[in-house]
Amino acid sequence: MTRDQLLQAYHDMLLIRRFEEKAGQLYGMGLIGGFCHLYIGQEAVVVGMQACLEPGDQVITSYRDHGHMLATGMEARGVMAELTGRSGGYSRGKGGSMHMFSREKGFYGGHGIVGAQVSLGTGLAFSNWYRESRNVSLTYFGEGASNQGQVYESFNLAALMKLPVIFIIENNKYGMGTSVERASASHDLSKNGAAWGIPGEQVNGMDVTAVKEAGERAAAHCREGKGPYLLEMKTYRYRGHSMSDPAKYRTREEVQKMREQSDPIETARKMLLEQDVSEAELKKIDDEVKAVVQEAADFAQKSPEPDEAELWTDVLLEAPVMEAR
Amino acid sequence: MPRRTMVEAIRDALDVMMARDPRVVVFGEDVGYFGGVFRCTEGLQRKYGASRCFDAPISETGIIGVAVGMGAYGLRPVAEIQFADYMYPGYDQIVSEAARLRYRSAGEFTAPMVVRMPCGGGIFGGQTHSQSPEALFTHVAGLKTVIPSNPYDAKGLLIAAIEDDDPVIFLEPKRVYNGPFNGHHDQPIVPWARHPLGETPDGHYAIPLGQAAVRREGAAVTVLAYGTMVHVAEAAAEETGVDAEIIDLRSLVPLDVETIVRSVMKTGRCVILHEATRTSGFGAELSAQVQERCFHHLEAPILRVTGWDTPYPHAQEWDYFPGPDRVGRALRAVLEE
Ligand SMILES: Cc1ncc(C[n+]2csc(CCOP(=O)(O)OP(=O)(O)O)c2C)c(N)n1
Ligand SMILES: [Mg+2]
Numbered sequence: 001m002t003r004d005q006l007l008q009a010y011h012d013m014l015l016i017r018r019f020e021e022k023a024g025q026l027y028g029m030g031l032i033g034g035f036c037h038l039y040i041g042q043e044a045v046v047v048g049m050q051a052c053l054e055p056g057d058q059v060i061t062s063y064r065d066h067g068h069m070l071a072t073g074m075e076a077r078g079v080m081a082e083l084t085g086r087s088g089g090y091s092r093g094k095g096g097s098m099h100m101f102s103r104e105k106g107f108y109g110g111h112g113i114v115g116a117q118v119s120l121g122t123g124l125a126f127s128n129w130y131r132e133s134r135n136v137s138l139t140y141f142g143e144g145a146s147n148q149g150q151v152y153e154s155f156n157l158a159a160l161m162k163l164p165v166i167f168i169i170e171n172n173k174y175g176m177g178t179s180v181e182r183a184s185a186s187h188d189l190s191k192n193g194a195a196w197g198i199p200g201e202q203v204n205g206m207d208v209t210a211v212k213e214a215g216e217r218a219a220a221h222c223r224e225g226k227g228p229y230l231l232e233m234k235t236y237r238y239r240g241h242s243m244s245d246p247a248k249y250r251t252r253e254e255v256q257k258m259r260e261q262s263d264p265i266e267t268a269r270k271m272l273l274e275q276d277v278s279e280a281e282l283k284k285i286d287d288e289v290k291a292v293v294q295e296a297a298d299f300a301q302k303s304p305e306p307d308e309a310e311l312w313t314d315v316l317l318e319a320p321v322m323e324a325r
Numbered sequence: 326m327p328r329r330t331m332v333e334a335i336r337d338a339l340d341v342m343m344a345r346d347p348r349v350v351v352f353g354e355d356v357g358y359f360g361g362v363f364r365c366t367e368g369l370q371r372k373y374g375a376s377r378c379f380d381a382p383i384s385e386t387g388i389i390g391v392a393v394g395m396g397a398y399g400l401r402p403v404a405e406i407q408f409a410d411y412m413y414p415g416y417d418q419i420v421s422e423a424a425r426l427r428y429r430s431a432g433e434f435t436a437p438m439v440v441r442m443p444c445g446g447g448i449f450g451g452q453t454h455s456q457s458p459e460a461l462f463t464h465v466a467g468l469k470t471v472i473p474s475n476p477y478d479a480k481g482l483l484i485a486a487i488e489d490d491d492p493v494i495f496l497e498p499k500r501v502y503n504g505p506f507n508g509h510h511d512q513p514i515v516p517w518a519r520h521p522l523g524e525t526p527d528g529h530y531a532i533p534l535g536q537a538a539v540r541r542e543g544a545a546v547t548v549l550a551y552g553t554m555v556h557v558a559e560a561a562a563e564e565t566g567v568d569a570e571i572i573d574l575r576s577l578v579p580l581d582v583e584t585i586v587r588s589v590m591k592t593g594r595c596v597i598l599h600e601a602t603r604t605s606g607f608g609a610e611l612s613a614q615v616q617e618r619c620f621h622h623l624e625a626p627i628l629r630v631t632g633w634d635t636p637y638p639h640a641q642e643w644d645y646f647p648g649p650d651r652v653g654r655a656l657r658a659v660l661e662e
Contacts, residue, residue, distance in 0.1 A: 034449040034639065063453075085640030093640030096451045112453030113411065114383050147382035148414070175383055177359030183382040249359055311644050315635050 001209045003275050005051065009208045010268045011285050012050070013043035016067040017265055018293045019076055020239075023066065023083055026297060027243050032083045035112075036097040039067035041238040044264035045170055046071040048211025049138060052219045053106075056133060060108040060121040061140035063098035064170075064237075068140065072105040076292050080300035088303030092310060114175075115141060115148030118167070122154040125165035125228070136222045137165045143232075144175020146189055155228070159196035162227035166218045167193065169230070170205065172237040177249040190232035198228050205233030206262040209271075236262075326524040330517045331502045334476035334525045335365045335441070338483035339403065341529050343373050346401060349487060351378045353388060353405030353441075362407055363443060363502060389415035389440065393422045393492075396438040401487055409444035409496060410456045423492040424467030439486045439493045444472075445553050445600050446632075446646055447500035447510065451639035457552075457601035457632070462494045463577050463610065469534055470577045472496040474555040475505065475522035478575055481532030488531060498552035506553055507560035508648035535579030539588070543570035546594040546659055549585060549611050551575065554598040554647070561652035569596075569656060577607055585611070586618045593624040594659045598652060603631040625662030628655045 001009065020038045027036055039046075042064075050071040053059075061068045069079050074090065082089025083097050090100040098112040108124060111117040121139025128135040145151065146169050158165050169189050173180055186192055190200035199221065203214040211233065218229035236258045240247055269282065312319045329337060342349045351366055357380040360367030370378040381388045385406060392402040406412045412419070423436045446455035462470040471486055471493055473479040479497070486493040500506045504514035505522075517523030540555055545568040550558045555573045562569040570588050574581065589595050595615050597608040608629040615627055630647045638645050 034451055035454060091639075094638060096639035098451070098453065099639075112451075113413075115414075144383045147384050147387075149384060149386050150414070175354075176362065177355045178380050182358060182380050306640050308641070308644060311633065311635060311638060311641050 001212060003277070006209070006268060006272055006275070007277065007285070009047050009051065010265070010272060010282070011289065012047045012071060013208065013265050013268065014285065015076070015289045015292065016043045016047070016070050018289050019070060019080070019296065020066060022293050022297050023080065024239070024243070026084065026300070031301060032097070033085065034096050035063070036083065036243050037064040037241065038239045039064055039237070041258070042170060042172060042205065042235045043067055044208040044211050045168070045205045045233045045235055048208040049168065049215045051212045052215035053138070054134065056106065056135045058106045058108055058121070058124045058135065058137045059140070060117045060124065060137065061110070062114065062117060062142060062145065063110065063112045064142070065098065065100065065110045069100060069102070069107055069110070072102065072107045074102050074105050074107060076296035077299040080296040081303045084300040084303070085305070086300060086303035087306045088299060093306040094310070094314065115145040115150055117141065118145070118148070118151045118154045122158050122163060122165055125158060125163035126161070128164050129161065134223050135164065136219050138168060139165055140168045140170060142175055143169055143171035143173070143180045143189055144178070144183060146192060147184060155193045155196050155198055158228040159193070159198050162225060164222035165228045166215070166222060167198070167228060167230045169232045170235055171232055172235045174237070174241070174249065176241045179249065188232070190230055193228070193230045198230050200230035200232065202232045202234060205235035206264045206267065208264060208268055327527055328518045328523040329476045329480070329525045330523070331473070331476045331479050331497070332363055332365050334480040335483055335497065336367060336369070337525065338480040339366065339369060340372070342484060342487045343369065343377060345529065348399060348401040349377070349403060350395065350400055351403045352381050354381055354383055354407045356380060356405050361405065363499065365441070366405070385411055385413070385415035386418060389418035390422065392438045392440070393418060393426065393436045396436040396492070397426060397434045401437055403439045403441060403487060406440060406442040408454050409442035409458050410453045412442055412458065416461070419462070419468070419492070419494070420465050424465050427491065428467060435490055436492045437490045439483070439495050441495045441497060443499035444496045445498040445500055446637055446642065447506055447553065449642055452636045455637040457599065459496060459577060460601060460605060460607045463607055467492070469493040469579065470496070471534060471575065472498065472552045472577065473575060474498065474501060474552055474573050475520070476517050476525050477522045478532060478538070480525050481530050482534065482575060484529060485531040485534050489534060493534070496552065500553050501556065505556040508557040508646065509560065510643055532575070534576045535581055537575055537581035537584040538573045539570065539584070540573045541569065541571040543568040543592070545569060545592060546596055546656060547572060547585070547588040547592045548596050548598065548656070549574060550598040551577065552600070554600060557647070557649050557652055558598055560649040561656060564649060565653040565656050567656040567660065580614070582614060582618070585615065589615050589619040590622045593622050595623070595627045596652070596655050596659055597627065597629045598631070598647060600632050600647060602634050603629060604634050606631055625659050628659050630655045
């Protein structure tokens with residue numbers, strides 16, 4: 001990465017980190033309800049991958065989606081207002097934390113059902129292939145999701161038809177309260193596509209430069225018409241699975257050690273300082289990010305509740321006719 | 326008598342059955358080491374070992390399919406689907422395998438198994454943590470569908486379900502896991518420890534599937550409800566002062582038609598409640614049953630109060646949930662006819 005690219009990546013990762021911290025605070029204050037899954041610790045994955053994209057490429061992921069959205073350039077305020085269930089949210093309060101979309105930014109969701117987005121992402125890749133475009137579908141899922149049958153049905157179809165899809169397994173070591181060792185007989189998930197001849201790599205997902213390099217190899221492979229590519233990102237989530245997580249399945253020390261030794265933002269920061277970026281320059285980025293997040297939080301509290309009529313819209317094109325009861 | 330929450334009652338039922346019957350095997354996502362996201366299986370792996378209580382990978386198709394095979398060859402699997410909203414990948418195995426094995430083998434093989442699933446809304450879970458899919462099961466011949474509304478019933482019905490020789494879908498209205506939520510979301514719930522139905526005897530007892538319970542006797546209108554809506558009905562009856570007879574169905578298939586018919590013949594009016602969407606909901610079946618059997622005794626059209634025909638909303642949960650106000654309005658309306 002060039003110095004400027006790394007500065008940009010630092011900014012983007014920090015934005016996600018601060019956004020998620022703020023979301024956690026608002027949740028604690030009761031301003032956000034329901035299910036909310038934070039991305040803290042995994043920022044390098046989406047930021048590194050986003051740097052490999054061209055206009056028209058698609059991104060699709062699971063419910064742990066705030067980072068992905070911010071990385072595509074979706075606005076922090078629209079994401080935060082969806083978390084608070086307001087009309088200014090990306091899904092006008094209908095989707096919540098797990099379900100947001102942006103055609104403009106090529107973001108196809110935000111999906112609550114574990115594994116479902118993998119087939120959808122394969123369909124996006126089919127559309128690219130059908131249109132003979134250069135575009136690639138970035139299909140993210142967790143290591144827990146990698147045990148769903150439809151993941152392998154998708155692998156087969158993508159390999160069979162040489163569809164331009166990068167399957168990205170975000171291996172953060174846990175699916176809810178169950179560690180990867182307890183749920184998966186495969187230990188090197190990058191080989192999970194081997195039966196279909198899908199090339200795969202394990203990547204240090206805590207290092208944004210390593211992610212970008214691997215992402216570029218994968219994207220080039222897809223754009224050359226060689227079919228799907230699999231990246232296993234070795235990463236870690238610092239916070240609980242969702243906001244209600246008793247955290248009984250791992251030790252505090254384990255989390256502490258990851259934070260201290262391989263934090264993606266700290267790592268980027270050190271690299272920047274070594275490249276003669278000044279503390280003042282970094283401080284300026286910190287302040288900018290803080291302001292954006294604060295503005296998003298304010299907006300998310302001020303934006304009005306959805307209109308009652310919204311209960312009936314977007315079910316089908318024509319709203320269902322309901323008698324008052 | 327010991328008091329238990331619904332979670333504790335379910336855990337106790339599993340514990341009792343695992344101790345009595347070595348064929349009982351409990352599994353599902355996060356069920357073993359972690360003890361289940363709602364803690365229904367906490368401690369079971371430690372007590373019975375990982376071959377009797379294990380973590381399944383995230384694969385609902387696999388969980389249900391494996392249970393069918395286990396049941397066909399002599400075990401009594403109790404599988405957990407973490408939320409009913411996640412059963413769809415396993416639905417094919419439920420419908421095409423579990424429900425049909427007995428029929429297509431002319432009784433040679435069966436699938437005695439229980440699939441436990443937390444269901445229903447009121448927890449601000451949006452469209453992927455709030456659904457009430459009971460009608461998708463009651464519509465399938467070859468399945469039993471059970472839904473308790475309180476700890477005492479949960480334990481007795483779960484034991485009966487595990488002992489049953491056919492596949493049983495066991496729906497757990499998660500909003501009443503810790504207390505009888507009555508739809509007043511702005512008021513604190515009474516914990517089960519202070520409710521008579523929180524009393525659950527130790528050891529083994531079974532409540533036969535297919536027996537409804539009359540929760541409140543009344544002469545003016547029969548209310549048919551199950552799960553969380555039983556408590557909503559009680560609140561609505563109390564708040565409107567309508568002399569309602571509230572029947573907790575407990576089991577949808579088999580259905581206690583006799584208790585329903587006896588009550589409607591007495592009251593001449595009927596209101597049916599469920600959280601699930603209205604069109605083709607289980608209320609439609611109930612309405613048809615009542616109409617077919619009690620037509621000449623009905624003094625007013627049967628009314629249904631249900632969820633709207635929309636996906637379960639995120640921000641507008643309380644506009645969707647059929648709470649005590651809506652139920653109360655129906656109770657009054659059916660009396661005005
Ligand atoms: C079909 C389905 N089954 C189960 C769940 C419940 N669930 C939500 S997240 C999760 C764990 C997923 O872990 P992983 O894929 O590793 O993603 P991570 O949460 O670590 O990002 C589970 C079991 C679900 N949402 N959908
Ligand atoms: Mg994971």
